[in-house]
Amino acid sequence: MTLGFNLLVAVCLSYVAMLFAVAFWAEQRALRGRLGWLRSPWIYTLSLSIYCTAWTFYGAVGYAARSGLEYVTIYLGPTLVMIGWWGLLRKLVAIGRSQRITSVADLLSSRYGKSNALGVIVTLFAVVGTTPYIALQLQSVTLSFAVFAAQGGGPGATDPGLADPEGTALWVAAGLALFTVIFGTRNLDVNERHHGVVTAIALEAVVKLLALLFVGVFVVWGLAGGPAEMFRAIEASPLATWQIPGARWAGLSFLSAAAFICLPRMFHVLVVENADERHLATAAWAFPAYLCLMSLFVVPIAVVGLAMMPEGANPDLFVLTVPLAAERPGLAMFAFLGGFSSATSMVIVAAIALSTMVSNHVVVPIWLSVVRGGAQVSGDVRKVVLRARRISIAGLLFLGYVYFRLSGGGTALATIGLISFVGVAQVLPALLGGVFWRGATRAGAICGLCAGFAIWLYALLLPSLGTGAAFSAGMLAQGPGGVGWLRPQALFGIATMDPVIHALFWSMLVNTAIFLAVSLATFPGPVERLQGADFVNVFRYSSGARGWSRHMAEPEDLLIMTQRILGPGEAQALFQSAAAAQGKQGYLPDATPEFLESLERVLAGSVGAATAHAMMGQITGGSAISVEDLMRVADETAQIMEYSSRLEEKSAELGRTARALREANDKLTRLSVQKDAFLGQISHELRTPMTSIRAFSEILRDGDGIGAPERTRYSGIIHDETLRLTRLLDDLLDLSVLENGQVTLHRERVALGEVIDRALAAWQPAGGLRIERLGGDEKVRIDTDPDRLAQVFLNLVANAAKYCDAPDPVLRIAVLAGPEAVTVDFIDNGRGIPREDQGVIFEKFSRVGDTSAAGGAGLGLAICREVMARLGGTIAYLPGQGGGAFRVTLPRKAG
Amino acid sequence: MGRRVLLVEDEPNIIEAIRFILSRDGWTVEARSDGQGTLDAVRRRRPDLVILDVMLPNRSGYDVLRDLRDDPQLSGLPVLMLTARGQKKDRDLAMRLGVSRFMTKPFANAEMLTAVRDLAGG
Incomplete structure (x- = not known):
């Protein structure tokens, strides 16, 4: 029995339609404020499972078939981080919350003095590092489609158009772009949370886990004849004899741990989408448990696959081909959906995370510098940001598709994954340094990152494209221009290492060394120093207001700018609650340092720290100078800085109190003058109609010399003026009843x-x-x-x-x-x-x-x-x- | 000739009432509703009497009164002030500024007519 290719496409499309429905439903629910379990730690934990991409779903089995237990390292790294270095994650989440971090690029940019250069660099690296990974997902979906097409024998043979791998990849990429644009850029949320997407991803996490477990159970009990038989088969298989060098084991575990923290998409679900720090506590054990279940049946499937399938069958696809070969098309279909889920969830989150980085660090800063005079005068930042995100999502998926076509889909899945991991791991030194070491500087971070990335490109990515693609065979063998120690895959003459470990070793070593050396040799700028203290001591004190202490900004200008970014509703609610917190009515709070600081953070949540800082600077007249002054006057120690800033705050507060008193006094005087005016006014308002009434009624009473038309007219005037009097009295009575609270409402x-x-x-x-x-x-x-x-x-x-x-x-x-x-x-x-x-x-x-x-x-x-x-x-x-x-x-x- | 009144008042109904009462008695009533420009109107038209409201648009009755009294040629012109603000301090202010007669609204028609006759020597 075989499975129709058309049926597969139909199942696939209904599955996608269901994801749309789930995402839409969750979004609507969140919109109506009924978050409920959408904010549960379980959804959070399941969303972390985007770590398990198609690479882990299909590739782990292939990996096991090729290299034995080495695949475990991919799960070991994240598990170590989740359990062993829980504190780091908690710190990242706390920093993400207090600084309104939107992405890993934003984290570094914000930490190193709100530097946009750093944001741009990390964004660029993230795009380059993620593109192969997106290509990898497209490839896995394409390959799994091809398996069914070949099995079905039908369309694959008769209609090459349908089974054309490139065509499939293009359709998948376009569909994913559509989903991501719809649910990832629906609105510009200050928290950057996407309930629809996260819920859909949690569902996909369940599907892929169940799929792998079902296949595993079927393999162990259905094919191998129970656990005992299975163990015997494993003992007998070539997998048991694999020896893994200790260095490679440690290196790969380190690599996956680093990637778990630094991958833009992991950072997005771990930190940005985190709704509550306490969710980490659940995820700390639940996510390793999830990984454990995912890896449970990898070896059995690999062993059975190697024994069952013909020589030369692609082990990356055993999850699909084993059930198919055993005539279980339903199971194979489920496995296919599992793989499909793994691929799509990764691509969706990666696209959201990267598009946020691209729009916040590249597009908006450029747009701001082009539209001089900035956000207050012209244009709508919100629209620009959303459009930039949508275009970059489409662009990223297209890039992934192009890479997929260029690489020809030949490389084994796991290898592309590892290459990508090494690329993003370059962010690690700057990230850890930024969070734990106040001495880390922007120059150090930029130099380290660039050096590490250059080595990654030279020693790993370019050679991986295949001999002849980027480097000629001679170049790989003899080094550029015959300089032997510069051979891309054997730097400094070390030729015995595996290419991935080789590149990881050199890039991380050079990256970290340069980062440390340059940081020690340079001095952090003032904003950098303040941000450094806030990041490193995020738990010690919530950061005081320092940045905007010396300038008076017009609250109305700020409101106009904020409306442009957050939209009128959100901005007005924010200003109103800030005003209420200051004990004022209306929408214009005083531009206190606290308010400016919190406003900047809210804006940073939408457009990134560097941009928000620049925009606030345009309105408040720039703060960097004031902080620098402060720095020069004060001693270089944090205590004195804290002290002087606190003094400054106090004196500003005194000034504000005096101003508030003056305003209150003015208002009282105004009101008392108004009260007098009111008495005159009420007298005037009552006497004026009465004057007409009296005059005309006397005329009518005396009666001499008036005709019938005048008589009618004058009684009409008397009538109108009486109504006017009544209206006035009604208003006064109404008001007094309302003020005394005696009014009865008819609800x-x-x-x-x-x-x-x-x-x-x-x-x-x-x-x-x-x-x-x-x-x-x-x-x-x-x-x-x-x-x-x-x-x-x-x-x-x-x-x-x-x-x-x-x-x-x-x-x-x-x-x-x-x-x-x-x-x-x-x-x-x-x-x-x-x-x-x-x-x-x-x-x-x-x-x-x-x-x-x-x-x-x-x-x-x-x-x-x-x-x-x-x-x-x-x-x-x-x-x-x-x-x-x-x-x-x-x-x-x-x- | 000799029995012309300039009425400065912004309530159309009150204008109509006063106009009716005075014209029945043989007066020519010219009305305007704006405080501003009243001085010029008086200089041009030379009425025998000015009836002045206090709460007027643009220029209050007090200011108009002050304008009239500041002009040496007009300082003897009789001014009857009619106002809906009947407080003592309003009356005192009007007296200080040199008003000829001060009446509070609402007024009795006969009383108003008597005042006009007294002031303009009808």
Whole structure:
């Protein structure tokens, strides 16, 4: 019995569709704030399993068939790190959290003085080091497809187009790019967490583990006849006689441990996607257990495969070919899905991690320097970042595909994996040095990295492309220009080592030596020194505010910039909560050092530390100088630095307190003046209609000399003025009832859009104002008093009609439903309310500008504020919208 | 001739009432609603009496009164101030500035008419 190739494609596509569905579902769930088990340590542990790529899934068996137990080293390294060096991971996660690190490139860039050069270098190396690995995944999928095509005998023979390996690889690459773009760049999250992707990957982790276990169980009990038979077969097989040199064993274990920490995709799942430090505690034993299960049946499958399959069969594919040869197509299909899962999950996470690096360290800095004047003036950083990520994801997968075609798919899977590992391991010295040694400098890190990488290229990657591809046979044998000690695979005349170990040894040795030597010979810059202290002592103290202490930035400028990066909703929420923390209302907190520092970290979460630092610098006028001044004055020790910065903080705090007091005093004075003005105002507002009423009623009473038309007209005026009086009294009563909390609310569940409909129906269009409803989430249903809410909306609309001074006045109404709250924005295109008036518009009788022009008594917004407070929501003026803008915020559930 | 009143008031209904009351008594009433430019209007039209509101757009009744009193040619012009702000300090201020008569709104029509006749020597 054979398996149709078409069936395979169908299964494959449904599996992919299921992944899409799972990712979409998780994303929606996270969006609605129902994280639940999406944040469990188990999902975290399973997401770490992207370490087990197609290479480990297929390649480990091939590895075992070729080199015996050596494959264990690939699992040993990560296990040692997880169990033995748990502290390092915890430290990385803590640093990642406190500094909002987005990638391994961002970690080094941030640690070494927010240097973008370092970010660019690491990004570049990561791209070069990961490309072969992506190619490897494409190759494994292609090979496994080919196995089925050949087995099926059908399309592989009759329709070469379908089984064409390059065609398959291209389709797979395109599909992966699509998935990654959809779920990896959906939004620019400040935490860079992708719940959809992580959940899909956790599912794939389960599939690949079960697939390998099923095949293993089938091999041991189904083919070999039980464990006892199996052990006998292993004893008898050539695998048992393999001897592994100690140096190679240690070297490979070290290599996989280094790669586990440094691989961009591993860093991404370990540190960036980590939601809770405590998850590490679970992962510390659960992940090694997972690896153990993954490796349990590798040797049995290899031994049975070697015995069963014809001479020359590719051992990398035993996981597939053994079940097929044993006429178990269902099992083979499952195994295929396992391999497919391994390949796709690795590629997806690698693409997300690398695209983050490319956009944050290459594209955005270039864009910022091109668009001079920066983020405040033009363009939308958010769009640029997202577009850059999408394009780089597609670019990376295309690169992987090109490498796959160039390398011809000939090299054994495990070899490509090891080459890649050695490449990314070059980051290790700079990373460990940065986290544990305050003396490590940027120059040291850059020099070490470049040297190590150069050796990797020269001694490992280029020769691996095959004789004649990069180096000629003569060059490999005699060295460049006949210089023997420069032979790529036998540097300094050491020719006895295996090429991987040889390259690892020399690159790490030279890399570390140069890193140490240059670090000792150079002095760290001021920002570097501060960051170094924060990184090394991440557990000792949460970093104080130091960077932005001397400059006053305009909060509104900061808000505008932040909106451009995080999007308006997120930015406004951030500013509002910061303002609330300072005891202020509205959206503009004081630009305290603490606030600037935390803002920079939030921005760093989206665009990387170096870029965020540069953007903040544009607005605050640069801080590097102030820190440098500080450094020169203070002694070079950390204590004095801490002390002086604390003094500085204190004096800034005193200044701020004084300013806050002054402001409070001003406000009180303003209010007291307003109270007097109010009494005059209320008298005026009551007496004016009464004057007309009295005058006309006396005229009517005296009766002489008036005709019927006048009589009608004058009683009409009396009637209108009476209504005006009643309205004013109603407003006053309404306000006093609201203020005393005696109001009865009639809550019901309504769609927000209906409340807006109601308000607009009650409004008599005036002032030529056009209403544009942007819709949004108008359908969202809330628990509220619809009459009261409509009263607030109507007031805002009427205000816009009265005050919007644009030639073609337009009021836009937009509804946005968040997980907890719903916001309704009313934004007009007028001049807006001047800064100095924004603080008092919600006070009673505080009409801005000329009083009589507006025709109301100045109670509208005060009533709105009281109504919103009763409804459990808020109303606030929203600065920085390019017009008068009010935001009404409502809780989704009645409080 | 000789019975012309300039009314400075920003409530159209009140203008209409005063206009009706005074024109029935034979006065010519000219009304304007803006404080600004009132001085020029007075210089041009030379009314026999100015009836002045206090809360006016752009330039308050007090300021207009001060303008009129600062002009030597107009210092004798009778000014009747009508205001909805009836507090004592408002009256005191008006008196200090040299107002001829001060009345609070709402007023009795007959009282207002008497005041106009007294001031403009009707």
